[in-house]
Amino acid sequence: xxTVSNVTKQYGSKLLFENVTVTFSDGNRYGLxxxxxxxKSTFMKILYGEEESSTGHIGVPKKLGVLRQDQFKYDSxxxxxxxxxxxxxxxxxxxxxEKIYNAPEITDEMGMRLAELEMVxxxxxxxxxxxxxxxxxxGIGISEEKHTNPMSSLPTDLKFRVLLxxxxxxxxxALLLDEPTxxxxxxxxxxxxxxxxxxxxxLVVISHDKHFLNTxxxxxxxxxxETIIIYPGDYDNMVAAKVATRSRIEAExxxxxxxxxxxxxxxxxxxxxxxxxxxxxRKKEIGRLEQTELKKSNxxxxxxxxxxxxxxxxxxIEATGLAKSYVQDDGSTKEVYTNYAICIGRGERIAVIGNNxxxxxxxxxxxxxxxxxxxGSIKYGHEVSVGYFPQDYKxxxxxxxxxxxxxxxxxxxxxxxxxxxxxGRMLFSGDQAExxxxxxxxGESARLIMAKLMLENDNFLILDEPTxHLxxxxxxxxxxxxxxxxxxxxxxxxxxxxxxxxxxRIIELTPDGVVDYLGTYEEYLDAVK
Numbered sequence: 001x002x003t004v005s006n007v008t009k010q011y012g013s014k015l016l017f018e019n020v021t022v023t024f025s026d027g028n029r030y031g032l033x034x035x036x037x038x039x040k041s042t043f044m045k046i047l048y049g050e051e052e053s054s055t056g057h058i059g060v061p062k063k064l065g066v067l068r069q070d071q072f073k074y075d076s077x078x079x080x081x082x083x084x085x086x087x088x089x090x091x092x093x094x095x096x097x098e099k100i101y102n103a104p105e106i107t108d109e110m111g112m113r114l115a116e117l118e119m120v121x122x123x124x125x126x127x128x129x130x131x132x133x134x135x136x137x138x139g140i141g142i143s144e145e146k147h148t149n150p151m152s153s154l155p156t157d158l159k160f161r162v163l164l165x166x167x168x169x170x171x172x173x174a175l176l177l178d179e180p181t182x183x184x185x186x187x188x189x190x191x192x193x194x195x196x197x198x199x200x201x202x203l204v205v206i207s208h209d210k211h212f213l214n215t216x217x218x219x220x221x222x223x224x225x226e227t228i229i230i231y232p233g234d235y236d237n238m239v240a241a242k243v244a245t246r247s248r249i250e251a252e253x254x255x256x257x258x259x260x261x262x263x264x265x266x267x268x269x270x271x272x273x274x275x276x277x278x279x280x281x282r283k284k285e286i287g288r289l290e291q292t293e294l295k296k297s298n299x300x301x302x303x304x305x306x307x308x309x310x311x312x313x314x315x316x317i318e319a320t321g322l323a324k325s326y327v328q329d330d331g332s333t334k335e336v337y338t339n340y341a342i343c344i345g346r347g348e349r350i351a352v353i354g355n356n357x358x359x360x361x362x363x364x365x366x367x368x369x370x371x372x373x374x375x376g377s378i379k380y381g382h383e384v385s386v387g388y389f390p391q392d393y394k395x396x397x398x399x400x401x402x403x404x405x406x407x408x409x410x411x412x413x414x415x416x417x418x419x420x421x422x423x424g425r426m427l428f429s430g431d432q433a434e435x436x437x438x439x440x441x442x443g444e445s446a447r448l449i450m451a452k453l454m455l456e457n458d459n460f461l462i463l464d465e466p467t468x469h470l471x472x473x474x475x476x477x478x479x480x481x482x483x484x485x486x487x488x489x490x491x492x493x494x495x496x497x498x499x500x501x502x503x504x505r506i507i508e509l510t511p512d513g514v515v516d517y518l519g520t521y522e523e524y525l526d527a528v529k
Contacts, residue, residue: 001026002174002202007056009042020228029203031213034223035300036443036471040206044178065172067180071159075152082151082162083133087170090124093117136165139191157183174202181209185355186494208472210235211496260286301473302447303425304481309457313382316344316460316488321376324362336362349489351499354509360492361391361464368462387458391465394445399438403428403448406437410452426451442469459487467495
């Protein structure tokens, strides 16, 4: 159980939340939600002690699993050892035991200490710890042959997975996970969901994946109106309850306002007359009809709409004989594609899925002209115009410019006012439009790229993980925009709601080849069962 008593967090004049008192109970799984800037990650850091609250008290269990965000902290350790560190008591005992065993001579006192350490190791299931850690690592997609390699040998996405394994390891009484689905493919997300559904401690999780929240969570702890309100049920239940509560209060306030106006009219007409007792009664009733204060919500959703300036011909792209290989860090060559062919027609909506490392980004890069194949040909159809959202999109934004100036580079007939209006719809209001591009956060960079795509009105969108770093409200807005898009779409995403809502053709890349399925994602899942 986690208890929060009268917690306030303020940065200067900016108040995130005030006098929050909530309890996160054992056996419940809480999704911590709220718009960008509401203080979700700050609140999570307060829970595990990395950041202090302005006021209040936090009570957490002794055994806490936390998804750490510093992927480079453990570079000098083995991957397996990094996971074992998730159980601090066990890791401390193992390290001390190792030092004693490596001593030139073991004294009686050291022998007694060894016996104590062995008891700690036994109590913490240390004799099967490496097996448990290995099972978690394999579950999230890190193969056994890598387990004894140093953390420094892994790319950033796999380091993140190891830190997730570290948080899950050792039977923590409470789990605090900030965006655990980042860098996970669909198979790994499904594995994580299944594991969390079996978890019997207290879970608090931040995620921009609505499907994940709806699958895992028994409650939603929503940060809004400068407080935290806990709603029973999943994310969709919370949204419905929140809207219903606000609508009810607004309707009640409207009725109260109407009634007060009638009473005030009576008081004004008869204040100087003979109905003094009735006037006093009406004044008292006016006092009782005080409206419920409705704080302004800080939820902001961008307005995303992808229009098509001119439709393409029936055949959008034809690729034949594509081959692509890369030289790996150890000097070996990895063949990603050999003699691959694909044809895409106008209006098709394709989701490319598969485990990390199978070549999804390489395929989209080749289709967009950003990656040159080793051999093969790619031909675009009549009047095809390509809008590309690369996975590493921050590198595609020129530094040294403001967000407004960078977006202006892509306008044609639009006025500066229209470009500013577009930025405003993408939540770059006022001075935020003048923010330097190198200072933009991941979410801001993603929204700026989308603003560029909205400005260009291309008829063929190629989007590689567009939901990465977007908050939940922005992900929902993007999904709705892609549903309404009238052009041709190829998208890579681990957001299952987006794929389910948008895709009419599924291409799954596997180590054994390519599966090309004409149908929705749900139909595809049924077909491969």
